[in-house]
Amino acid sequence: MRQLAGLLLGALLSTPLSASDDEQTRIAREMIQVLDAYAVYKMGDFDEAFERYRRLAEAGNRQGMLNLGNMHAAGLGTRTDLGQALSWYRRAADAGDAIGMYEVARAHDIGLGTPANPDEALRWYQRAAEQDNADAQWALGERLYQQGQHANGLSWIRAAARQGEHAQAQQFLAALDGDGVAAIQPNNEQRQAVLAALSLIDQAAQRRDVDALVALIRDDAQIQVRLPQSRSWQALSKAQLRTLWQQTFAQTDRYHYQRNEPELLSTDDGILAFSLIRETLARGERTQQLEIHESARLHLIEGRASIYGLRLDIRQRGE
Template sequence: MIAFIRALVVCLSATVLFFPPALADEAQEKLLDQALAAYDEGDFEAARSIILPLAHAEYPDAMNALGLMYHDGFVFLNDPEKGCDWFERAANAGNPASMYNLSVCFNSGHGRPKNETQMLRWRTMAAKNGSTNAMINLSSRDKTEGEEYRYWMKMAADHGSTYAKVSLWLQDYEDDVAWCMTAR
């Protein structure tokens, strides 16, 4: 099984190198899906052997997955700093999930020094790039559930978050909820 996976990685890596970007992205997505399926089945060695080359080839989704594996101690020994390094590489490549994950590193002090300024910088960037987790977390900073709360919850609702839609409805922002429901 491992030999088959390695051969598959080599073939798909060659596809990534020699074909146009659209085909390369599709090949990378397929590889990442296979890695995540192997991970879900508990075949951590297979997941690792697929994700590592993708991450080193600067594929942002793979860099984020690798960051999670290091940060949370799955597949690799628990190394939060290395996990946050991978999140940062993927975040700098424009990956919203990694931007959010990096903000969590700065918020918790797990893998990065606790730093609210950096946490807000990355969380806001993640939200502006479509991360509903970041939007919802930013809304919770407004303890009065005023304009900042409403702005970020409305953004999350606009991006399809049921949680945000219900939260707006519970806060009597029915106009925002109605607009979100018709806008989709």
């Protein structure tokens, strides 16, 4: 893992840097630290993960702020403190982070670390929705629709559904007569193409081939990951997801991966594939039993599938 970080930073540091290059290098270094902390967290070493996130957060890293807030909220690596969690979410939100904005909205909505304040919640949902946060778009749209602002509410619900990743928004629209977004079963050719693509990914995971693991993901794909016992989603690039897999494998002595039969649905903009993946990660005497609830959005071109959207909800078994 340290060797990987050195290689990545070495490539950046091997040429003279301008001011913008300095900033890019700092961002790259921080992302490596974030992904390193992800892998430590995933192994269940919460005390160490808390310290890594704390250092990142105090240095101004937004992902560090979010994850430190998550750990305060869940009482992982520290005592449960919803006030501290909200404080770190607010700092991330003030720094422009849409997930932080959503968490602040949610705290005001249901009273987590602060008295419930529906008006303040709506204001923060609006801010997060305008930053393309699907959860906030759904929450805002549903709230407005229930208040009788049907056109405004539906516009936000459609925005969440268009991202292909918010099942509640899609189900809401599918229930409306004439909306035309109800999902249907793919035909046999589509089904076989998607299953073949997922099989290639599964084979790559089983042999720990990180390049093959991400080969079918488009470079501009929208990727989100949620770690065990966390409420917040983290947006990653394809390269960052590759690095996270690399560091996950570096944390393990033994690794097992198995996908259940996926559920496939056809929509106007491709195929949705919902899968349950079971992971076992072992290092020394420590073993983690995880489940990945995967939602993948795939395009089919000439019988070949590529992934343009991916959500990985990683949970501890039984969570």
